[in-house]
Amino acid sequence: MSWFIFKRLTSLIPILLGISLITFILLYLIPGDPAVAYLRASHIPPTNETVAALRVELGLNKPLYVQYFVWLGKVLQLDLGMSYVSNNSVWEEIMVHFFPTVQLTFASLILIVVISLPIGMISAIYKGKFVDQFSRIVAFVSVSMPTFWLGFLLIYFLSVKLDLFPVLGRGTLAHLALPSLTLAFAYIGTYMRLLRASMLGNLNEPFVVYARARGLRQRLIVFRHVLKRSLLPVITGLGMSFGNMLSGAVIVETIFSWPGMGQLFVTSILNQDYPMIQGCVLFMGVIFVVCNLLVDLTYSFLDPRIRWEGEK
Amino acid sequence: MFIKRSNLFHSFVGLLVIFTILVTGCSKTTIDQENTSDNEKQKVVTFSWPGDIGDLNPHTYFPNEFFSQAMVYESLVYYGKGGEIQPWLAESWDISKDGKEYVFHLRKDVKFSDGSLFNAAIVKKNFGTILDNRKQHEWVGLINQIKDTKIIDEYTIKLILNNVYYPTLQELTYIRPLRFVGEAAFPDSQNTFKDGLKSQIGTGPWVLSEYKKNEFAVFKRNEQYWGLKPKVDKVVVKVITDGESRVLAFEKKELDFIFGNGVISQDSFQFLKNSGQYETKLSEPTATRTLLLNSNREATKDLKVRLALQHAFNKQAVIDKIFYGMEKKADTLFPPILPYTKINIEPYEYDAEKAKMLLDEAGWKQVKGKLFREKDGKELQLELLFNSTDNIQKSIAEFTQGDFRKLGIDVKLTSQETNTFWTTAFQGKFDLLFTATWAVPFDPHSYLASMTTNSENGSPDYNAQLGLPVKKEIDQKIKKVLLTTDEEDRKILYSDILTTLHEQAIYLPISYQSNIAVYQKNISGVDFLPQEAEVPLTSIDVN
Numbered sequence: 001m002s003w004f005i006f007k008r009l010t011s012l013i014p015i016l017l018g019i020s021l022i023t024f025i026l027l028y029l030i031p032g033d034p035a036v037a038y039l040r041a042s043h044i045p046p047t048n049e050t051v052a053a054l055r056v057e058l059g060l061n062k063p064l065y066v067q068y069f070v071w072l073g074k075v076l077q078l079d080l081g082m083s084y085v086s087n088n089s090v091w092e093e094i095m096v097h098f099f100p101t102v103q104l105t106f107a108s109l110i111l112i113v114v115i116s117l118p119i120g121m122i123s124a125i126y127k128g129k130f131v132d133q134f135s136r137i138v139a140f141v142s143v144s145m146p147t148f149w150l151g152f153l154l155i156y157f158l159s160v161k162l163d164l165f166p167v168l169g170r171g172t173l174a175h176l177a178l179p180s181l182t183l184a185f186a187y188i189g190t191y192m193r194l195l196r197a198s199m200l201g202n203l204n205e206p207f208v209v210y211a212r213a214r215g216l217r218q219r220l221i222v223f224r225h226v227l228k229r230s231l232l233p234v235i236t237g238l239g240m241s242f243g244n245m246l247s248g249a250v251i252v253e254t255i256f257s258w259p260g261m262g263q264l265f266v267t268s269i270l271n272q273d274y275p276m277i278q279g280c281v282l283f284m285g286v287i288f289v290v291c292n293l294l295v296d297l298t299y300s301f302l303d304p305r306i307r308w309e310g311e312k
Numbered sequence: 313m314f315i316k317r318s319n320l321f322h323s324f325v326g327l328l329v330i331f332t333i334l335v336t337g338c339s340k341t342t343i344d345q346e347n348t349s350d351n352e353k354q355k356v357v358t359f360s361w362p363g364d365i366g367d368l369n370p371h372t373y374f375p376n377e378f379f380s381q382a383m384v385y386e387s388l389v390y391y392g393k394g395g396e397i398q399p400w401l402a403e404s405w406d407i408s409k410d411g412k413e414y415v416f417h418l419r420k421d422v423k424f425s426d427g428s429l430f431n432a433a434i435v436k437k438n439f440g441t442i443l444d445n446r447k448q449h450e451w452v453g454l455i456n457q458i459k460d461t462k463i464i465d466e467y468t469i470k471l472i473l474n475n476v477y478y479p480t481l482q483e484l485t486y487i488r489p490l491r492f493v494g495e496a497a498f499p500d501s502q503n504t505f506k507d508g509l510k511s512q513i514g515t516g517p518w519v520l521s522e523y524k525k526n527e528f529a530v531f532k533r534n535e536q537y538w539g540l541k542p543k544v545d546k547v548v549v550k551v552i553t554d555g556e557s558r559v560l561a562f563e564k565k566e567l568d569f570i571f572g573n574g575v576i577s578q579d580s581f582q583f584l585k586n587s588g589q590y591e592t593k594l595s596e597p598t599a600t601r602t603l604l605l606n607s608n609r610e611a612t613k614d615l616k617v618r619l620a621l622q623h624a625f626n627k628q629a630v631i632d633k634i635f636y637g638m639e640k641k642a643d644t645l646f647p648p649i650l651p652y653t654k655i656n657i658e659p660y661e662y663d664a665e666k667a668k669m670l671l672d673e674a675g676w677k678q679v680k681g682k683l684f685r686e687k688d689g690k691e692l693q694l695e696l697l698f699n700s701t702d703n704i705q706k707s708i709a710e711f712t713q714g715d716f717r718k719l720g721i722d723v724k725l726t727s728q729e730t731n732t733f734w735t736t737a738f739q740g741k742f743d744l745l746f747t748a749t750w751a752v753p754f755d756p757h758s759y760l761a762s763m764t765t766n767s768e769n770g771s772p773d774y775n776a777q778l779g780l781p782v783k784k785e786i787d788q789k790i791k792k793v794l795l796t797t798d799e800e801d802r803k804i805l806y807s808d809i810l811t812t813l814h815e816q817a818i819y820l821p822i823s824y825q826s827n828i829a830v831y832q833k834n835i836s837g838v839d840f841l842p843q844e845a846e847v848p849l850t851s852i853d854v855n
Contacts, residue, residue, distance in 0.1 A: 167561040259526035272731040
């Protein structure tokens with residue numbers, strides 16, 4: 001087991017290096033000059049002299065590979081540089097904005113689990129019945145409705161018309177309800193159908209026939225044997241979605257003025273705040289990879305076949 | 313294995329519980345909750361802004377916001393209605409006969425919000441830190457003219473200029489950078505531009521009391537304020553980036569008022585106005601929404617082409633269809649209500665036939681079977697640069713593209729994000745560019761002055777005018793008018809400059825922009841202040 005974990009962890013090194021390399025090179029592909037952007041953000045006229053002086057100061061005159069290693073060295077010490085706009089540490093700004101995003105993502109994850117799993121399970125059990133047809137419609141709406149549209153609809157009906165929730169702000173559960181529901185909704189349909197499909201597959205397995213033959217009750221078969229097996233692909237998916245949501249809640253954060261990573265990232269792009277863009281991309285990349293790793297490890301605990309494959 | 317398979321379901325539920333605790337447990341007291349209890353005792357008004365207030369430093373620019381800087385910091389003189397310069401932190405002033413020395417007599421009853429005294433010494437110190445970074449503020453003509461500042465006595469200070477500079481008082485009214493911070497606000501290096509402030513200490517009617525970056529800022533009334541005290545105790549500024557969300561928050565009564573320019577769409581304003589549930593107001597014209605034609609590019613270098621474009625653009629249709637008639641049609645570069653801007657010129661009226669004739673004369677002919685006009689085998693294509701985050705610019709750009717197509721002009725739309733947009737604009741890489749004048753107190757003199765240099769924080773107009781045969785002449789006149797002491801000469805010079813710019817057809821004024829205000833019925837005192845960027849928070853009251 002520990003060998004498996006060790007192998008997975010070491011396999012992260014080239015992936016993380018790859019992310020850092022892409023992040024670093026990405027900035028050279030964005031139109032514009034970091035030195036000019038810095039000067040503009042600092043309100044210093046970007047003349048030939050000031051740009052040349054700053055290029056030396058920022059080390060932009062050195063060969064690209066030297067710049068990369070210097071940057072990587074700092075990154076490894078969690079020094080992501082200073083924001084051109086606010087002059088604050090990029091790492092600190094990311095930390096400030098990451099917490100609201102984590103909060104939003106966790107709340108969305110809870111909603112996904114609480115809503116999609118029971119409906120998915122019931123529609124598998126009552127395949128073809130009304131509840132199944134209903135879940136099909138919900139799933140269809142869920143995956144096809146644009147997030148920004150849903151966000152405004154929820155605000156309009158639940159907040160403005162029915163006065164159930166505040167429109168904006170952060171802090172209480174009521175504030176969290178609408179943004180998290182908006183973020184979760186797109187995933188709810190997917191997981192509902194995923195669990196349904198997975199359960200239907202398992203309900204036809206020989207062990208179910210055997211259990212029935214042993215006279216076990218349907219409820220016991222479904223809950224103790226089928227559901228547990230069927231949850232595996234759902235857990236994998238949720239883990240991946242978690243990473244996705246952590247790094248991609250931009251639209252929801254904009255509609256609900258939620259001061260998270262999405263907003264930070266978009267603002268830094270608009271301001272051409274190069275160190276901040278770099279920091280956000282790298283951070284989100286690492287988060288995504290770590291989430292995938294955790295999913296892999298969880299999966300291997302749940303299904304030893306994967307672990308054995310990995311240890312061979 | 314640390315999770316027993318038989319306990320999988322329970323572990324899962326357990327995890328959910330932990331998540332829930334995390335989500336709820338980390339909750340903080342929100343601004344709304346706090347205000348609910350406060351509201352019983354205190355009057356609070358809430359409004360929103362599209363971005364964070366910034367670090368609230370009057371000596372720096374972005375990410376600082378004009379409105380919040382104006383709440384906390386004050387100037388020596390105030391830009392009153394109709395451009396009248398009024399006493400403010402200086403109760404009176406004398407100008408030397410040669411016009412090069414200004415002596416300001418400061419008010420004696422002014423204290424900074426930390427209780428420290430406002431006097432000549434702190435004025436000199438503030439001027440010192442601003443002048444140490446002269447290069448960064450060079451767009452303000454006065455900064456380049458200040459030679460020295462001298463303390464005459466505790467409450468008297470003298471400003472010594474290199475040349476006579478007529479807009480001196482006007483530029484002293486600017487919201488930045490010539491405003492004052494208290495001694496305790498200065499960083500150790502004493503350089504407020506490079507190292508920021510230690511704390512936000514000003515003399516203004518408001519004090520920042522609570523702040524969460526990108527979420528909200530709470531300003532409380534400055535109880536030591538020397539002037540007319542605000543009617544409400546607190547102002548809450550919520551950061552709402554999206555215009556539609558802002559409207560919904562207002563409908564939900566989470567905001568007391570919406571104020572500004574471009575903060576909500578024209579559709580939303582019209583909707584709120586027509587609902588009859590709210591009060592709405594539209595200010596007098598503040599600035600001019602303009603298309604800048606680049607005289608330094610192949611096609612638009614030709615005056616006839618520029619004249620053709622002036623006649624080809626259907627302003628009335630844009631105003632009716634895009635602005636719902638809310639903005640007034642603009643015929644001149646500046647609204648004629650500003651000082652020196654009422655000039656006697658004949659506006660360019662919409663006349664498609666005349667535009668075609670002018671294009672023909674310029675050599676851009678229609679070729680049978682081709683959609684666009686050609687000259688020497690080249691199609692007439694004009695690049696229109698606009699800001700991707702500005703919905704109004706986008707709508708006008710698309711309208712122009714469709715309208716000009718009928719005349720055989722191919723308009724290529726280039727949309728860029730704010731920063732890239734300005735970089736491209738400053739480099740002069742456009743045929744047509746969306747721009748706007750700067751509104752009072754910067755119009756007309758500062759906006760015109762910015763045309764004469766290729767400076768930062770200025771405007772892209774310099775490069776766009778380089779192809780004009782009269783560029784040198786215009787620049788000289790602008791420089792001259794700023795140093796002219798005779799009122800009549802000044803009027804003549806301004807009229808000359810604005811007439812030449814009109815004749816050269818370098819600007820295509822579209823409409824005069826206005827500020828909007830929408831407020832709940834229990835709010836009173838919402839009025840437009842002379843400076844476009846100021847929000848009337850001192851006069852606002854909650855009934």
